[in-house]
Amino acid sequence: MKRFTFYLALIASAVGSLIALAALFGLLSSGQRETSAFLGAMFALSNAAIAYSIHMVNQGKDIGHKTYPASLVSLLLVILMIYRWWSF
Numbered sequence: 001m002k003r004f005t006f007y008l009a010l011i012a013s014a015v016g017s018l019i020a021l022a023a024l025f026g027l028l029s030s031g032q033r034e035t036s037a038f039l040g041a042m043f044a045l046s047n048a049a050i051a052y053s054i055h056m057v058n059q060g061k062d063i064g065h066k067t068y069p070a071s072l073v074s075l076l077l078v079i080l081m082i083y084r085w086w087s088f
Helices: 002-024 033-058 062-086
Strands: none
Touching: 002 033, 033 062
């Protein structure tokens, strides 16, 4: 299960990076380009943190067990920010 979550987080991080770059270069039709870029970058960063913490857990490092819950909470916060932005 952790291997699946690790690869899912890596893919989500890549997608978030692509969304942020697309927003920066004006490829998205959104009127709020900076907000799209920021939220895409934050989504990519939080998923990269999840992937890194899972990698540390798989190596048996104590830091992975401590950062995994915090990484999940940061992803939840970013998802709530995206939901709030899309609801307007």
